[in-house]
């Protein structure tokens with residue numbers, strides 16, 4: 771869709787942003803702007819800029835939304851499977867524990883990156899936080915967190 775991405779200052783592209791297209795690209799762990807560069811440089815670490823097109827991705831504020839949606843989705847899958855197995859076969863408790871604990875961990879670890887990718891892409895497509903190329907910086911460089919003074923208070 772956007773082969774020719776025009777960049778505003780600080781790597782923020784201008785032009786139309788499709789929410790669905792961006793979220794699909796994000797769910798595939800790709801940059802929402804170009805769909806080619808990797809969004810993450812480590813498991814859940816979003817790259818500051820897309821390695822392909824240079825789109826600024828560090829403006830995301832995914833915070834705890836990805837774990838929240840992951841818990842909701844994985845929880846519904848696992849609980850429905852647990853109840854189905856229990857209703858059908860009534861297996862011993864150790865079988866439940868041996869099945870569902872590892873499956874829950876595996877599904878959670880598999881679901882987190884695409885969910886986080888889709889949410890970061892959603893923020894990008896909706897021009898949330900600093901993703902709007904026409905907005906001023908939300909937090910300028912003069913912001914400094916309060917640090918304890920020399921007395922340790």
Ligand SMILES: [Zn+2]
Pocket residue numbers: 801802803804805806807820821822823824825
């Ligand atoms: Zn890109």
